């Protein structure tokens with residue numbers, strides 16, 4: 001077991017010269033999964049027509065079945081898109097909202113999604129409310145009280161991350177979904193960091209809309225995410241791009257539509273024009289890879305390393321921790337005194353070969369560490385020794 005991080009390091013394509021503690025941004029793909037990705041790409045280039053017109057649909061079905069077993073939902077309740085921004089954009093495109101209504105969110109959301117909500121709310125004259133979350137978080141009750149204090153009769157939707165990008169914190173989403181239901185508010189959950197990070201059971205959580213990235217913690221190649229839509233909202237849902245699977249309800253299109261699935265939801269979304277969907281087919285291989293390497297154990301070793309690293313760094317800085325240990329998984333954002341965040345990041349990369357994101361929020365500066373199966377204690381030691389030199 002002790003040599004597992006080294007063995008796993010060998011299984012990934014990451015440059016061994018870099019201490020890579022930033023899995024959270026775009027993930028990293030193990031060699032066997034990447035190999036099967038390339039095998040699909042090869043098939044596509046060898047048989048472009050057969051692959052695009054026949055194989056794609058069969059492979060998508062197999063992949064959706066595998067993912068739906070993994071996150072516990074019906075395989076026809078989810079579609080693949082390249083990234084969570086695309087998934088959230090699709091939901092925003094479809095929400096039914098009136099001037100004066102409100103969407104409740106937080107000030108911890110991902111920038112691309114904030115931008116889409118801001119644009120849409122200005123166009124349609126509703127309010128996008130970002131509850132100001134006070135850090136450090138003391139406990140769940142305080143967080144929930146602060147969040148719900150921004151809700152009111154006008155709140156029609158909640159948009160919130162289950163694990164936030166800027167802080168790495170795991171938010172109490174099951175509590176929020178339960179309370180939202182009681183208040184008649186629909187939930188749109190941004191679970192970009194969730195699949196293969198913390199358990200996800202869609203049927204149990206029962207959100208209205210949910211997106212997760214699969215190239216992050218499940219380690220698929222770049223460019224695969226899913227959008228889950230509860231059955232009752234699938235009927236009229238529209239893709240942002242309408243293509244050959246769209247229009248079965250229109251007489252004039254009926255004769256030219258090739259229906260690949262009994263589900264309209266699947267048909268209107270899965271063909272979006274010529275594109276390389278090879279990453280979409282790799283879900284079964286990625287799940288199999290993590291099963292083979294006992295990822296439950298790998299994950300718990302990573303979680304321990306995150307807590308230990310955070311303890312060691314805050315011992316040096318004497319700065320507060322932004323949340324209790326139990327709010328963390330594979331990632332932690334740690335306050336650190338930094339004069340110029342851009343040059344600090346450059347120095348870490350150029351002089352110490354360390355890859356981590358560095359950020360500033362209000363008056364604080366911080367960085368985020370991610371620990372994945374390929375990271376070893378030596379990576380953390382190198383980070384901490386370097387920080388000691390730089391502080």
Ligand SMILES: Cc1ncc(COP(=O)(O)O)c(C=O)c1O
Nearest residue numbers: 083084085086110161165190192
């Ligand atoms: C919480 C969260 N939401 C959404 C996204 C959007 O991802 P992308 O830019 O790939 O669409 C990210 C990306 O890291 C994220 O962390």
